[in-house]
Amino acid sequence: MSKTFGRRVAVTGLGTVSPFGGDTDDFFARIMRGESAIRLYEHPASPSRLVQPAVTCAAFDAKKAIGPAMTHVTDRYSQLGVAAAFSAWDDAGLTREDAGSDDYGVSWGTGTGGMLTYEKGYGDIYLLGKQRVSPLSVPMAMNNAAASHIAMALGLGSACLTYSVACASSTISIGEAFRRIQRGESPLIVAGGSESPLAFTIMRAWEAMRVVASGDEHTAYRACRPFQEGRKGLVLGEGAAALVLEDWEHAQQRGARIYCELAGFGQSCDHAHLVRPDAQGQARAMGAALREAQLVPAQVGYVNAHGTATVEGDPIEISALRQVFGADAAQLAVSATKSMHGHSLGAVGAMEALITVLALAKQQIPPTAHLEQVAEDCLGVRHVMGEGLRDVPLQAALSNSFAFGGSNAVLAFRAGSAA
Structure with a gap:
């Protein structure tokens, strides 16, 4: 809710x-x-x-x-x-x-x-x-x-x-x-x-x-x-x-420069396993963030994925994205910037949120570094590979964080001063 x-x-x-x-x-x-x-x-x-x-x-x-x-x-x-x-x-x-x-x-x-x-x-x-x-x-x-x-x-x-x-x-x-x-x-x-x-x-x-x-x-x-x-x-x-x-x-x-609007926040608990993620729980958190931000999937142009490069975790997140975005998932730009700055545990969500804010402010989408062949169990979204995408008309973006203990948290950002 x-x-x-x-x-x-x-x-x-x-x-x-x-x-x-x-x-x-x-x-x-x-x-x-x-x-x-x-x-x-x-x-x-x-x-x-x-x-x-x-x-x-x-x-x-x-x-x-x-x-x-x-x-x-x-x-x-x-x-x-x-x-x-x-x-x-x-x-x-x-x-x-x-x-x-x-x-x-x-x-x-x-x-x-x-x-x-x-x-x-x-x-x-x-x-x-x-x-x-x-x-x-x-x-x-x-x-x-x-x-x-x-x-x-x-x-x-x-x-x-x-x-x-x-x-x-x-x-x-x-x-x-x-x-x-x-x-x-x-x-x-x-x-x-x-x-x-x-x-x-x-x-x-x-x-x-x-x-x-x-x-x-x-x-x-x-x-x-x-x-x-x-x-x-x-x-x-x-x-x-x-x-x-x-x-x-x-x-x-006070005349402050505004990068973007933080428009939604979604949380959920997997209640399934202490360290194994769950697609249903992740999807609930993303859905909650979208509802609060009053966004439909087609308005979201980019997701900064939790994407840790673990064998089990990556396909579960892609599955959750496909559940939430449905037919729009194939055109959804997704990248995992941990491939470059690493996984700083409790701090990494803020670092990825900062990247997501700048993606909206600059209308640019960063890549997943060194991604050359997408695994079959991670297909279904538009993976950004090589260098980032520039001059992209982004309306909104999500930043995903999925933790041990089954805690999922998603931030929804909206570009500019759109209501």
């Missing part, structure tokens, strides 16, 4: 810290060209006899981006989040004088929180034989640390909330911020997510599930190949993305 609260929600600011750096336009341009940031990662704690995973690492200097004082008391996932939030704040045309409002809030997502802080603590005790860990370990590692640091840095006094729903975390954080603005609880919210999950134990745990792609120094860049025949699995990554969401009238009153 869809819910409509009346207030329109504008996207007025975008910020990211990606494997390509912190320049949002450059990030999108490289995604459009089909460039991959994936490479081999050798963790210092990893015995050389073990296969080295393919990953993406954020191009990021924390001290330069947020200052040495904050860097000293934060986990890397918080550092990434604060930097992305600062960037989105500036991009929205807001100044530090605009900060300090008790009406503005934060809505953030993360799946693992400060995992690097936990790993350092384990190493200090069990490997280095230290008697104690840093007294800052708990506040650095807690899942709501990033949101709290964003709120403190920008002086945002409305609700500061964190959502931890595995790979749907930041999509849900954006969707719930959308709800708060619709209800009139806040006129402006910084929403998104951050993740730095490249801890030795996490990488080995994902490898144990046999869903992680790898390669050698010559092939790692194309390790993640969603929808490809013979695909091998996902690639873990780190990064952050933030969107400034704003009440439409509030944005107009």
Whole structure:
């Protein structure tokens, strides 16, 4: 059942810290060209006899981006989040004088929180034989640390909330911020997510599930190949993305540039299996987002797919798309940008939402990198291959996130200021 609260929600600011750096336009341009940031990662704690995973690492200097004082008391996932939030704040045309409002809030997502802080603590005790860990370990590692640091840095006094729903975390954080603005609880919210999950134990745990792609120094860049025949699995990554969401009238009153409208948000639970996705559940979430946005399938020109390149997950998402879009599915442009920026778990939904917003704003559709032969079980939609499509008349687009635990979340964006 869809819910409509009346207030329109504008996207007025975008910020990211990606494997390509912190320049949002450059990030999108490289995604459009089909460039991959994936490479081999050798963790210092990893015995050389073990296969080295393919990953993406954020191009990021924390001290330069947020200052040495904050860097000293934060986990890397918080550092990434604060930097992305600062960037989105500036991009929205807001100044530090605009900060300090008790009406503005934060809505953030993360799946693992400060995992690097936990790993350092384990190493200090069990490997280095230290008697104690840093007294800052708990506040650095807690899942709501990033949101709290964003709120403190920008002086945002409305609700500061964190959502931890595995790979749907930041999509849900954006969707719930959308709800708060619709209800009139806040006129402006910084929403998104951050993740730095490249801890030795996490990488080995994902490898144990046999869903992680790898390669050698010559092939790692194309390790993640969603929808490809013979695909091998996902690639873990780190990064952050933030969107400034704003009440439409509030944005107009302050003369803000509006990228597009966030028009619908759909959620569902598969209630079927803890880690195996379900097409029916995904279809319910997409359908709910479309109904709230008052869109029919023919109006949607692009879907940024969850597309992780796992053998089981990709065809299930295509099946769900075919259920929702019916006869229109064959003309629906679909791509999975994880093939380039990797899967940053709880942060990736926000990164893909940012890409979807820019696709609408620029009327361009990014590709699935290194997709050369679509697997038979992934046929039925218009896969974007090679480089991205330019000068495409996009009215609306969806961004999909489907998480372990059966949680599905979909954002529906509408171009321009169309009602």
